[in-house]
Amino acid sequence: MLELFFEFWRLNDPNVVWVLTGSVLLGSSAGAIGCFAFLRKRSLTGDALAHAALPGVTTAFLLFHSRDPLVLGAGALVSCFIGYFVIEHLIKRTIVKEDSAFAIVLSLFFAVGIFQLTRIQKTGIASQAGLDKMLFGQAAGMVRDDVKILGAVALGLLLFVILSFRQLKSISFDRQFSQTTGLPVAFFEMLLALSLVLSVVIGLQLVGVVLMAAVLLTPAAAARYWTNNLAAMVLISGIFGGLAGAFGANVSYLAPRMPTGPWMVMGVSAVFLISLLFAPDRGLLARIKRQNRLSRKVHEENILRTMYKIGENAGDFSIPVDTGTLLSYRNMALQQMEAALRRLRRKGLVEISEGRFTLTASGLERAKEVTRFHRLWELYLSKRIQIAPDHVHDEAEEIEHILTPDLEALLLQELGSPIEDPHGRVIPKAAAAEGEHK
Amino acid sequence: MPNNPSPLEVHDLTVSYHHRPVLWGVDFTIPEGKIISIVGPNGAGKSTLLKAVMGLLPLSSGYVKIYGEPLQKKRSIVAYVPQREEVDWDFPINVLDVVLMGRYGRLPFYRRLREEDTALAKDALNQVGMLELQNRQISQLSGGQQQRVFIARALAQQATVYLMDEPFAGVDAATEKAIVTLFESLKSQGKTVICVHHDLNTVIEYFDWTILINLRLVACGPTEEVFNADNLNTTYGGRLGLLAEITERLRQSEWKRRAE
CATH class of the missing domain: 1.10.10 (Arc Repressor Mutant, subunit A)
Structure with missing residues (x-):
């Protein structure tokens, strides 16, 4: 096993190089595109479109009896778009809400696909071998021509993200405002949907339709933990996706009978889990x-x-x-x-x-300060918000620990440098203020 | 005044939402260089009116003209400030990024942002007193600061007409004061500001003109003339029960007014 692992990374086998390149490009372009679906809260779109691709693939195969990736890809493209428009129509023109529209289209298209797949297997058409791999993906089965097409599309997608980054940013943050500035929002949304569809189509062989959504969205969700900058997020998401692609290709090489999709999903999910736990600032820890x-x-x-x-x-x-x-x-x-x-x-x-x-002397100063905040806040609550003096204590407890000197100054101004708190206790003065009075 | 067209003319505007008319035959013209409020109860169609004017909603009938021309031709001189709640403030960008979005509409697809755009965005931030926070992540802003950022984004558009949806909603006293001062300065430059406004107590103090609506136009004119008990009664009172009832029946019968 270990021997095979090293053999893979020695990259002596040209086929390994092709498969690896394809997987990394797919992973990173899907990761980059996925950021925008994630931020626009359209995560389900990726999932529905991926499932909607299956009947397109099977129909194309039944019509043309060909396994040519261009033919199958074209079929997938067509049925993805039909799925997309059905979803849009359901949302806009009927009482069906977004989540239901996605669920309805996803399951219907997938059912039709499985239906046809079963028929193809029964007819025993010789070249059907490999078609069922489109469910969960099989990286090792890819040949050089597959990778060439995949790579070209993936690079195209990355280029699209780079060139229209500004527009995608504006639309994802505030769609309506973007429209009022004259940005062709509908056009860019169409391009974005097309890129989602294209990443699904090129992911068919590698990841398969069932798990493609995870490759689109999980890297984005993980990347969000590490940064507050959109450009950095897209970059990190692309890297995470690429790593998952390399991992999937490697496993597929070690165990050629294993589907690649689940392994890629394992890879990105591990990255997501690490981000969720250990990311600085936003992470759980x-x-x-x-x-x-x-x-x-x-x-x-x-x-x-x-x-x-x-x-x-x-x-x-x-x-x-x-x-x-x-x-x-x-x-x-x-x-x-x-x-x-x-x-x-x-x-x-x-x-x-x-x-x-x-x-100690400095301890007393600090204690005075804390007490001052507490009593000032109590006084403010009872005077301005008119909470009974016997109720203010608990309220003050929570706030005093986050009061900062600038807020204190505002309180003092508002209350006119008071002497006593609502319980009749003296409010200790700040060291500087004390000096002034003497 | 045919030689001097109004910054905003709304003619017989009807807007439906899911087959339900939310604005009926609204018709008004406003003068240039005034601070104008749109006042009415919840669900009166105030935000709908702004969105319809900005071309964000399809019109069932009527038209909108900006300085005598359709919006498409005048987009660059109209700026829109949506309600704060309409976006996700956890989006991974900072304050300056948001304000720069006010410049995107002006740039061709392939063109990068110029230094001039950044300078304009910073100037806009300065006008709302937010320049120091230009690099702050937007999730760390208070409600008032979010509102100022949105207004700065509109200022960066260098528009002549500003349409704002509840700019005073949920902001602190300092922000409210800053916005009022800003309005005065825009007015002195001959610009027109139109705001959906909620607080009836400040209408007289802040606004030169007032548009009262409740599903239809109740009144439109100088605040001192139209902001009176009679009009407020019509706007907020029960007399619209019948119109609301009819609207509801129409919705149930899937009535749809044909677009012209």
Whole structure:
């Protein structure tokens, strides 16, 4: 097995080179085109069109008794377009909604295709061999001529994306506005539909009709995780699609009896899963990390505020407190509290001696700030939004941790530099403001 | 005034949606260089009117003229600001990209964006106070900022007539003020601004002219003349019950007014 794997990547076999080139080109052009279907929320179009290609292929074969990729491709093209127009008509002219229109057309066309495929197999026409591979794809079965056509179309599709990138961007973001600027929206939408159809047609042999949608859309969905820039997204999606193509071709070479389509889908789905989990910023792990960071911050600030309150009540901030006292003021799991106190200590905001904690000088400053935000926000809520003073505390809890100094300045302006919060407690002043008053 | 055609003339306009007329025989002409509001209750056809004027909806009857000519000939001088909710703000582009879309209509298919286009887009952003945020991802904008970006995109079109669908909906006080100031500056350049507007409290303060509609035209004229209790009653009151009823019956009978 491993021997075969290396044999494949040594690229000594010219047929391997052809199949590999074809698969990579198909994967990347489908990935690039798919971005626009994905962003326009037309993901189902790809799926419906792919299935709609099958009866075209079988009809062309029945009519011309030929396996010529041009003949079969033309058949697929025709039936894709018929499918496309039936869908459009159903949506625009009848009470059928989009999702149902796709489902109806997809299953009807596919059923007709399977019907004819079964008939072809029964008639035993010699050259039927290979036609049933169009369901799930068979890369290894491709010959040089197949790849030449496929490659030319795939390059054409990539060129289309590059040349009309600006128009596709505008239409995908805001179709109606684009129309008002005089952009020929209907024309570009037609071209976009044609490119989807063409990628389906050239994907017939490699991926097959059943799974083509995944090769169009999954790379785009994965690429969206890595960037906020459309050009980068199209590029990344193209690369992901190309990688999946190479993977599919490789597997097809190692196990020639295996259909290629499912393997390519496995490949892109693995990439998607990795993106979903590990992408910076938008990925799941990054999100969890951000949430954890915020909740740690909230715990720390709550402890600082509690220590300030205890000191304020005692009239002395230098009296050490233990966790028991803190817990009597602040409902919190002991474990969380201890962890937060350890972090505060590392940051030099809290000191510990004999199991009791005191605020350091910088800790006191920070505690004052947190308390100030909290009390200002409480005051704002009770004054401006007229929430009863005994209800404002919980509301303030959530906001104070995300208040920034510029928001604080706005609050101060709005409230006219107040002295007391709605509970009659003094609002501690910022260090700079304190200096001004003295 | 045949020598000086109106920036927008709407003649006997009827628009149907799924066989249901949502605007009936609307007919008005507006003067140049005014700030104009379109006012009416929910479902009165305000947005439909703007979309019909912009050629986004098929007309069942009637016509729209911009400075005396059909829209196709005057596209470059009319800018449209859709409602914010009509697009997906999680789209992978930044603020400047959106505003540059205001320039696309002017460029032939093969032509790349010129420096001049970027300069105009930045100037438009500056006019709405958003230049500093030009590289910001659009998903990180507040509602008011989204609205300003949309308005900047229209400004980048360098149009003469602006049609805006609820530019004041859901924006903060600062944005509202910025938009009003911008309107005044457009007006001083002789440009015409037409807005669908929701807040009846500010109609008198913000708008020179007012168009009151509810399925049909109720009144169109200088705000101080037409924005009165009588017209508001007709627009918002129950007297339209009959028209609404007929509309509903027509829909059920699949009536369709033939296009002319």
